[in-house]
Amino acid sequence: MPPLSTSPTRTLDALKRAGLLGTAAQVAVLDYLQRTEHGHFSAEEIHRRIAAGGERMNLSTTYRVLSQLVEAGFVANVPLGKHHSLYELDSGKAHDHLVCVVCGRVEEFSDPKINRRRIAIAKKFGLRIVGKTLALHGVCADCAARAHPPRPRAK
Template structure:
């Protein structure tokens, strides 16, 4: 994983070392993710926030660039089901995600047992584990409470 940068020049250098062209769109997306507090963002949200900062880019370009940055290892993709993903800066730390299917809140966790099983499963199939995220889906406590509020008991 390349070092975090707060200016386009180091981002450009890192992109070029990874075999990418270092286009303005690649720099804008990588720079945004590096400057932003760690989080999980949809492509649409990344696109909207970059546009709000004055950079012009098509949404389709944002999707294409995110794919390139995922392939190059700069960004991690958190799959949330058919045709929907969130993206986060790849920090190199192996972790997984719990995603609320109601409100979309994402919680990160790391479990040593799951991490060991990943390596064992990859080895069983003759592969070397290099990383992949796991997204478990459920309903968070807040959404559960809203759907099933507690009622005072009758006396």
């Protein structure tokens, strides 16, 4: 991943070094992701929050810019299903995701055994890994507790 900074000028320089034009939309999206606490955001959420800050940009532009930033290595795409993805600043550190199918919460985890196994499988099949995603989908403990609250004990 190209080096990043929270300075808009340095962000623009990093985009240009990565072969991008450094458009206002690219700077806005990357700047937003850099300024937020680490998180996972839908394209719609990124668009809405940037627009709330006064930046004028079409949703289709947001999707196009996210695709460009993924291709350049600034942003990672976390696919969640057939037509749904979340985006996060690409830290360059291998990690995977736990996704609650009820509330949509996403938690990151990293497991050295899974990482080693992934590499071994790729080697076995002669695959040069250029990207990877592992998202385990389920119901988080909070949602499970709301769906099946503990029963009061009889006295």
